[in-house]
Amino acid sequence: MNKIFDQRRYLIPFRSQLLPHIFTDVLVIGGGVAGMRAALEASESGDVILLAKDSSDVSSTSWAQGGIAAAHDEDDSTEAHQEDTMSAGVGLCEPEVVKAVVEDAPARIDELLQWGMRFDRDSDGNITYGREGGHHKARILHTDGAATGAELTRCLSGRVRSRERIRLFDKCFALDLLTAETNGDRGQGRTEGRVLGAITYHARYGLQIIWAKATILAAGGAGRVYRETTNPPVCTGDGLALAYRAGAIVGDVEFMQFHPTTLYVAGAGRALISEAVRGEGAYLVDRRGKRFMEQYHEMMELAPRDVVSRAIIDVLAKTQESAVFLDVRHLGEEFSTKFPNLDKSIRYFDLDPTTDLIPVHPSAHYTIGGVWTDIEGRSSLPGLYACGESACNGLHGANRLASNSLLEGLVFGRRAGRVVMEMADATSGPIQIISDIRQDEHGELDLVDVRSSLRSTMWRNVGIERNAARLTDVVDMFDFWARYTLVNIFDDPMGWETQNLLIVGALITRAALWRQETRGVHCRTDFLESQTQFEGHALWHVGLDEPIFKPIDRSQEVAVSSA
Ligand code: SIN
Numbered sequence: 001m002n003k004i005f006d007q008r009r010y011l012i013p014f015r016s017q018l019l020p021h022i023f024t025d026v027l028v029i030g031g032g033v034a035g036m037r038a039a040l041e042a043s044e045s046g047d048v049i050l051l052a053k054d055s056s057d058v059s060s061t062s063w064a065q066g067g068i069a070a071a072h073d074e075d076d077s078t079e080a081h082q083e084d085t086m087s088a089g090v091g092l093c094e095p096e097v098v099k100a101v102v103e104d105a106p107a108r109i110d111e112l113l114q115w116g117m118r119f120d121r122d123s124d125g126n127i128t129y130g131r132e133g134g135h136h137k138a139r140i141l142h143t144d145g146a147a148t149g150a151e152l153t154r155c156l157s158g159r160v161r162s163r164e165r166i167r168l169f170d171k172c173f174a175l176d177l178l179t180a181e182t183n184g185d186r187g188q189g190r191t192e193g194r195v196l197g198a199i200t201y202h203a204r205y206g207l208q209i210i211w212a213k214a215t216i217l218a219a220g221g222a223g224r225v226y227r228e229t230t231n232p233p234v235c236t237g238d239g240l241a242l243a244y245r246a247g248a249i250v251g252d253v254e255f256m257q258f259h260p261t262t263l264y265v266a267g268a269g270r271a272l273i274s275e276a277v278r279g280e281g282a283y284l285v286d287r288r289g290k291r292f293m294e295q296y297h298e299m300m301e302l303a304p305r306d307v308v309s310r311a312i313i314d315v316l317a318k319t320q321e322s323a324v325f326l327d328v329r330h331l332g333e334e335f336s337t338k339f340p341n342l343d344k345s346i347r348y349f350d351l352d353p354t355t356d357l358i359p360v361h362p363s364a365h366y367t368i369g370g371v372w373t374d375i376e377g378r379s380s381l382p383g384l385y386a387c388g389e390s391a392c393n394g395l396h397g398a399n400r401l402a403s404n405s406l407l408e409g410l411v412f413g414r415r416a417g418r419v420v421m422e423m424a425d426a427t428s429g430p431i432q433i434i435s436d437i438r439q440d441e442h443g444e445l446d447l448v449d450v451r452s453s454l455r456s457t458m459w460r461n462v463g464i465e466r467n468a469a470r471l472t473d474v475v476d477m478f479d480f481w482a483r484y485t486l487v488n489i490f491d492d493p494m495g496w497e498t499q500n501l502l503i504v505g506a507l508i509t510r511a512a513l514w515r516q517e518t519r520g521v522h523c524r525t526d527f528l529e530s531q532t533q534f535e536g537h538a539l540w541h542v543g544l545d546e547p548i549f550k551p552i553d554r555s556q557e558v559a560v561s562s563a
Contacts, residue, residue, distance in 0.1 A: 089397020
């Protein structure tokens with residue numbers, strides 16, 4: 001990576017001694033499912049501060065339509081769930097991690113039931129299980145068809161708010177992790193220091209230092225680095241960027257998952273139309289009403305989502321049209337009964353699902369890469385843990401199986417919240433940390449313009465299809481933008497987010513250029529086949545020009561499948 005990206009350790013100048021201090025045992029950054037679950041667990045044995053960048057009900061979790069995958073039905077098995085997860089991940093899943101997650105899934109569902117979460121049931125009161133792309137079994141638990149995330153948020157945030165040992169800081173932006181080093185401009189050196197908490201900006205109280213014995217990063221994904229995305233505005237990759245600046249290892253960042261079906265209507269903000277709808281029998285058709293998925297995969301509309309997204313792109317290229325369509329007309333009134341919220345949002349745009357085709361298009365949806373962790377959520381930096389979309393532990397491989405992400409948040413939030421207690425006897429601050437970076441004079445920057453150029457560039461060149469020529473152009477373009485954007489010092493989240501987006505965009509582009517193959521969600525039109533020499537994770541940290549390559553441990557896979 002160009003050295004400009006790796007130079008600055010902190011986004012702003014500060015002296016820790018001069019800022020207000022707050023102390024806690026555990027700091028959790030991120031208020032979605034992973035953050036809340038981690039906070040609940042950690043609060044069993046220590047004091048916790050939980051930061052939400054916006055209010056705690058604005059997150060990818062609260063927007064999530066798709067449900068929670070679990071072999072919870074007695075007709076299902078964890079082995080079958082494991083097989084579907086591994087097969088969607090196209091050779092890059094870590095078998096041991098997949099096994100641990102799918103085996104824990106039924107217990108996590110039972111726990112939610114105990115905590116009062118409402119799931120869809122049939123007229124006899126039995127839980128109903130839906131199907132989504134890549135699953136060979138109906139095993140997804142939903143709430144109100146496609147409003148699972150909102151119900152999960154209600155359930156977890158109620159518990160979080162009632163815990164005395166959890167302090168919830170809404171509208172609090174984490175700028176940077178604190179490590180015991182004193183220089184703001186570090187050149188190429190990598191930080192090995194322990195993480196001691198974070199410097200934060202609270203909308204009401206301004207800059208603060210939160211000292212913590214352990215910090216859990218659960219700050220969500222980076223979908224907003226793309227022009228077309230299903231993600232809420234808060235998903236600007238801050239967690240990934242701040243961990244990278246602190247010297248943590250990040251992995252698999254080239255793998256950004258695109259969801260095949262977002263509503264393609266001006267003004268609809270790329271609202272997701274859940275795969276659960278295809279699970280209930282919706283067809284994908286072209287403008288003439290002809291189904292096309294049989295040409296691409298035997299599972300048709302329920303093929304893994306990388307296959308469906310690429311099929312749509314192919315159809316659009318052939319027909320020179322801008323959208324394909326979801327056809328739910330044959331479901332009749334069942335559609336509004338099963339998916340009341342979706343029915344409402346589609347009708348808002350004057351489309352009647354019982355008579356009209358619904359225009360859809362793929363959009364960036366889920367950040368598979370993230371802060372590299374072990375199976376307990378430990379990052380490469382002592383004192384720093386990561387879980388949920390911010391993290392990467394090899395569960396998803398090269399393509400996440402539908403509805404495994406809320407599950408991941410529950411399983412790894414709990415694990416990270418538990419393992420942080422290994423830091424219980426550690427000391428944290430206050431220590432003197434000085435960031436003495438200076439402003440380079442580059443005049444006023446139109447941040448809205450920088451962001452929209454960056455997001456369009458990513459969408460056009462680092463999207464569903466990629467090739468070396470375009471990726472190289474984007475690397476150069478980002479180096480140029482970085483020269484006057486990253487050297488600036490901003491004093492509000494708009495500026496900091498833009499800097500984070502630039503770092504994350506550059507990381508994704510560089511990793512996508514390095515991986516000269518097509519695998520899962522990463523499609524290189526100049527290398528259309530998967531290559532055995534790329535069967536592993538690409539790990540990056542500050543100062544590297546080439547990644548550390550970590551091959552998948554196949555011995556584990558044999559152990560798992562013969563178990
Ligand atoms: C969906 O409802 O289609 C999204 C589910 C997911 O992303 O896992």
